[in-house]
Amino acid sequence: MIAKLAWRNLRRQIGGYLLYFCALALTAALIFSATGMLFCRAVLAAGAALDGFSETIAFLTALVALVSGAVLAHANLFFLRLRQREFGVYLALGMTRKDLRNLFLTETLLLFALSLVLGGGAGFLLFQGFLALLSHMAALPQGLAAYPVEGATLAALLLAGVYLFSCAFSLPGLRRVQTGGLLQPRPGRQAKKDAPVRALAAALFCLVGLAACYFACKGAVRRSLLQGENGAGIAGSLLLAAAFLIGFTAALAKGAVGVLLKRRRFCHKGSRVFMLRLLNERLRANAALAGKLALMVAVSVVGVNVAAMVGLSEEALLLRRYPYDVCVQLPAGREDLLTAAGELVEEAAPVAQAVEYTVWTDGSDALLSCTGWAWPGAADACLSLSDYNALRRALGEPELSLSGEYLVLSDISQTAGYDFSQIVLQKNGGRYSFAGCDAAAPRLASAYFLAVLPDEAVSGMRPAETCMVWKLAPGTAFDAGALDAALRDLFKESGAQYIGDFAVREAVRTSHGGSMAILSIGALYVSSVFLLLALALLSIELLGSAEEERKSFEILQSLGGDGRTCARALCAELLSFFVLPFVLPLLLMFPCVGVCAVILRGLGVPEALGEAAFFAGASAVLIAAVCALYFAAAYLAAKRKVFGGR
Amino acid sequence: MEPAALRLLGVTKYFAGPGGVTRALKGVEFELRLGEFAAVMGPSGSGKSTLLKLIATLETPTAGSIEIGETNLAALREERLAAFRRDRLGVVFQNYNLIEVLTAEENILLPLDLAHVPWQEEEKRLRALSEELGIAKVLKKFPRDLSGGEQQRVAIARALITRPAVLLADEPTGALDSAGARALMELFCSLNAKNKTTVFMATHDAWMASYTSRVLFLRDGRIFNEIYRGQRAQKEFYEEILAVRAALEGGR
Structure with a gap:
């Protein structure tokens, strides 16, 4: 039974x-x-x-x-x-x-x-x-x-x-x-004190808070990229932003229509007052829910943006970071391994260009001591200008000249956050002042921090590392995984100890692509689930109260509201209710693009920004389209419930 | 003689249900003069509510025609019908049918809003009507904060604000206590006498019916009898209504 x-x-x-x-x-x-x-x-x-x-x-x-x-x-x-x-x-x-x-x-x-x-x-x-x-x-x-x-x-x-x-x-x-x-009769709508102006003021406050969070988040992202600050600032500003977003939506739900209703002449036109009152009731009863829904949609929007940014920056970042197809770095005195590595590369694919360079040191740590990662016994590494220019030539970049100056070169983005301007290097009797810093230089095997000095300053230093980079003939396909494994075998001295460092771009692409895929798919997964759940909640809220509103619409019809007027009032009411939790989160794509810009610039790939912005816009349109479709279905179902086939 | 405000000719209404066809009204015919105050009485299921719904254009007759003033309702399409209902008819229901989320004032002005009447005119009519009905002080309140009598007067104000040709009332006193009901009927009488508003009311209460000048009796969807008050006192008319009703119910 x-x-x-x-x-x-x-x-x-x-x-x-x-x-x-x-x-x-x-x-x-x-x-x-x-x-x-x-x-x-x-x-x-x-x-x-x-x-x-x-x-x-x-x-x-x-x-x-x-x-x-x-x-x-x-x-x-x-x-x-x-x-x-x-x-x-x-x-x-x-x-x-x-x-x-x-x-x-x-x-x-x-x-x-x-x-x-x-x-x-x-x-x-x-x-x-x-x-x-x-x-x-x-x-x-x-x-x-x-x-x-x-x-x-x-x-x-x-x-x-x-x-x-x-x-x-x-x-x-x-x-x-x-x-x-x-x-007892059905519990009626409870009389609550209406204070729309106060609610709107709260909404405004939350909006200002959101803007502040945006700038705080941007600052925190920049600091974490440049100075290696931990993510606490970002997490804090995001949490605060979430609270402000909930607060803004809830306050707007409580106050927006109430303020309109105070304008009597505006309201007394057609079925406007009827629609606004119903909407006001619905919004006020569901203000907290609207706030939570806004958060869910915002998570969805941010997720899609993260996925898009990650996907887009990946290729640009890879080419920017690994302009050479293969690079190898070995301690000085292991030229034998360098030769063996060169043979391996030549076996794997035709070589277009190879550049060998040496990293020198004289044991001083004048530059390193300015950074946050100096360790006892650490020494500055130096590169001669002619080697640096050879590396630049291989990439088709113009040569540089330095007279009495030095350049800081690093692939660690935090380097840009340190001040070297006061440091004057004394090498071979010459004095060299700070000329500039490139903190987004291409990867040359492992992470590095180098001073580029004129050749005469370097002479007399002892070699620390012997390195080589290769550019392969364009358009050749080769087994990057095999080359990667062969180099790994070659450099493996005993156990997990590697004697040198190396990078094969195409192998990096695969592993990099993997972690990017994880981020992208994870973000998309969370986005779609949150969007779906938000839509599910909205639909039961819409349909559940549609039944309650049936009587009001019946009265409107008996007072001479024709079918079109009634349908229009219902549509306007449901649409306003439906749209409220979506508007601000969808607009969040703009600050999202702003933060993306900071990240992409920090990663040294500002050229990906245009596409990231385009994808953010496209994803917002897509989410809006999904919601519009869902709304159309929900509206038709609600219409059937309210007008019941009449 | 006054011209006809409402004319029904052979009005028949069938309802198709799962158990077959129900005949709610069978060939109902009568006329109401302009400024007349009439009631229709009958036991439950006799077709009173259906009759009122047909006149209020909320239902369409299966056969026959209904004319209000010069307009034949059958000739009107849905949209025109809604406009006609809004501009020419006022309807008052037993349970007031006020929209709960609107204030009294918004409820009253809604038909004028729908007709896009200018704001100044709306204000003028509202002021006059709310003074007349004694609800000027409760205009800003919501229905849930009003007494039954106040709610019904707000509903009447809403029905009258468009200055309708006919005021229809379906058991208007049904939810009121006897003092409230008497006050309401006196209000109807004075509206009828002062403004020449044609009022047509469905009721099952003989005393309420005795306030009118004419009572129609409905049984099984047909007009069974009709009586006029003429110059008689209300009490006398009331007794005749009781007698006809006894005959009506006895004949079942």
Whole structure:
């Protein structure tokens, strides 16, 4: 009997809130696809290239499950509140509270089973999509992959956890059901003190706070890039920004319409006052929810932006950082290894150009002591101007000349944050003053910090390292992985000890691409889940109160509002409510691009900024389009509920 | 003789339900003169509410025609019908049907807003009407803060603000106590006498019906009888209404 009733109730609910259930099934599908990737052989086989991928996806999946649980619990409580009277009737008809609980649990269990079936199916397709993206970004072999059973099991377990979590939170709501409630009229809308001006002032304050957070975040990002400051400043400003965003949206929901309603002449036109009052009620009742939704959408927007920026900066960054195809760095006196390495490179691919250079030292640490990373016994490393110019020539860059000056050269971005202007180097009887600093110089094997000096200053120093860079003939394909492994073998002296350092650009691309793919896919995953959950919450809120508004619209019709007027009022009201949590988060793409600009400039690839901005705009348009489609569906469903086929 | 404010000719209404077709009204015919105050009585299910809904253009008749003033309702399309309902008809319901989220003033002005009446005119009409109905002090309040009587007077103000040709009332006293109900009927009488507003009311309360000048009796979707008050005292008219009602119910 209870099973039958539960099935009927569920069918009725799904009919009424189809959109919500669709979003829920898609979330389940996303969880299925993510756990699938955790156990996918193709991904696991990529091994070192995708270092950290599993941990990231596992962490994000746990986060997603937690948020879905909270959303589901909220939705369950919402439905319980809507069905308060129905449950009251069951009690009055002689059901016990235990029966009620069983009914509720059976309903949610059926829903859970349904989401397993639907989510599993859709999850398989999404899994293939994510995998294709991953193969594309991390240069893995492409093709259809079998969906791993462990992944499906883990997803099912996670969803079960989500289900139990939401039940634990919503069951107390069932205890509040009273038969007495049947005798009283439906609880009316509560009279709350309306203080729209104060709310708007609060919104303005939050907006100013958001702007301040933006500048603080930009500053923190710049400091962390240039001075190696830890991420506490960034995290702090982001958390504050999240709080301000919630506050702004909630305050706007509380005050915006109230201020309009004070302008009587504006309101008394057509069905405007009717629409604004309904909207005001709805917004004020859901102000806190609107704030949370705004945060979810903002996470989604920022996630997409991060994914886009990461993807775009990757190639530019790689070329900027590794302009030479292969570079090798060895301690002085191991020319034998240098020759062997040269042979390996020549075997692998035709060489277009090779430049050999020496790093010198005289034991002084005048420059290093200015930085934050000097260690006892450390000595400044020097490069002669002629070697430096040879390196520049290989890249087609103009030669430099230095007279009585030195140049600081480093691939560590923090170097730009230190002041060398007061330091005068005394070498071979000459005095050399500071001429400038290039903190975004290309990688020459490992991280370095060099002073470029005129040749006469270097002569007489002892050699510290012998190095070489190669540019390969353009357009040749070669097995970068094999060359990388061969060099690794060559330089491995004993155990984990490497005698020299090297870099093969194409090998770096694969591993780099892997970590970038992790970031991108992780960000996209979180983005889509948060967007879906936000849409799911909005749809039940829209459809749930549409039923309450039916009576108001009936009265409007009886007073002479024609079908078009009524439909327009409903559309304007729902649209305003729907749009509120989206506007500011979508506008957040502008500060996102601002922060991206700082990061890209810090990484030395400002040329990627144009494309990053374009992608940010395009992603905002895409999110807006998804929301518009979802809104259109929600509006049609609400219209059916309000006007009921008339 | 005054011209006809409302004319029904052979009005029939069927409802198709799961259990077959229900005939709510069968060939109802009558006329209401301009400035007349009439009531329709009948047991539950006799078709009173359907009749009122048809006149209020909230339903369309299956057959027959309804004319209000010079306008035949059947000739109007949906949009024109809504405009007609807004401009020419005022409707008062048993449960007031005030929109809860609007203040009393906003409720009253809504039909004028929908008709895009200029603001100055709206203010003028509102001031006059709220003084007349004694609700000037409660205009800024929401329905939930008003008493039943006040809510009904706000609903009447909303029905009258467009200066309708006909005021329709469906059990207007149903939710009021007897003192409130009497006050409301006296208000209807004075509106009818002073402004020559045509009022047509559905009620099952014989005493309320006795305030009118004419009572129609409806049974099983047909007009069973109709009586006029003429020059008689209210008490006498009331007794006749009771007698007709007894005959109506006895004949079942």
